Amino acid sequence: MIVAEQKPFEEIKSLIGSAKKVLVVGCGTCVTVCFAGGSREAAILATSLRMASKLDGDPKEVTDVTVQRQCEWEYLDTIAEQVGEAEILLSLGCGIGVQAIAEHFPKTWVVPGLNTSFLGLPSEQGVWVERCAACGDCILGLTAGVCPIARCSKSLLNGPCGGSQEGHCEVNAEIPCGWQLIYDRLTSLGKTELLYEVRPPKNWRTSRDGGPRKIVRPDLRLSEEE
Numbered sequence: 001m002i003v004a005e006q007k008p009f010e011e012i013k014s015l016i017g018s019a020k021k022v023l024v025v026g027c028g029t030c031v032t033v034c035f036a037g038g039s040r041e042a043a044i045l046a047t048s049l050r051m052a053s054k055l056d057g058d059p060k061e062v063t064d065v066t067v068q069r070q071c072e073w074e075y076l077d078t079i080a081e082q083v084g085e086a087e088i089l090l091s092l093g094c095g096i097g098v099q100a101i102a103e104h105f106p107k108t109w110v111v112p113g114l115n116t117s118f119l120g121l122p123s124e125q126g127v128w129v130e131r132c133a134a135c136g137d138c139i140l141g142l143t144a145g146v147c148p149i150a151r152c153s154k155s156l157l158n159g160p161c162g163g164s165q166e167g168h169c170e171v172n173a174e175i176p177c178g179w180q181l182i183y184d185r186l187t188s189l190g191k192t193e194l195l196y197e198v199r200p201p202k203n204w205r206t207s208r209d210g211g212p213r214k215i216v217r218p219d220l221r222l223s224e225e226e
């Protein structure tokens, strides 16, 4: 899932600035699961903003609403009326949600309430860890299901680098060496021979290096007549 965390409250206040009518928009999918921008967080933030604005002597009308997914037009359509009444939207969606709102409501000023961090999973209560860098050309089939792009600090395709200490990364001793994890899993699955295969440089055009990406599925598109 997409993992995000809330921006510092003072930054959020400054993004809202002098606007009087604020609509906080939560998202019911990834950011709900990571407790950053779901209905609960939207309601708490709206209350905090109302109280803070009163204490600052500049009371604001702050309401909140949460849609199932900010990244799909049909869910955004359900809040069109509330959006039309607001002076500013504070999106608690990921960066995609913020941009979807901006694109769908071109006359509305929208600001982000979250910092979108990475694609990851909850490893334990209150801890999320990165697992995928969305490189667009997955090589997990060669690396025992452990991603060297996201989990090796140097994103090495041919590792390890030789600097790991007792299974931990030389760049950050708090994280396990991604290549140690790959080695351990290949060993336990009896596939260490894969370590001897030298992988050529990756074509990073499928990643961000080729510019903004797009996937087109002709089989899913409506014909021009439709």
Ligand code: SF4
Pocket (backbone or CB within 6 Å): 131, 132, 133, 134, 135, 136, 137, 138, 139, 140, 147, 148, 149, 150
């Ligand atoms: S190889 Fe690429 S697509 Fe596969 S998990 Fe790693 S970053 Fe994600």
Ligand code: SF4
Pocket (backbone or CB within 6 Å): 151, 152, 153, 154, 155, 156, 159, 160, 161, 162, 163, 164, 165, 168, 169, 170, 171, 176, 177, 178, 179, 180
């Ligand atoms: S120590 Fe391991 S995770 Fe860290 S950069 Fe080297 S190979 Fe990658």
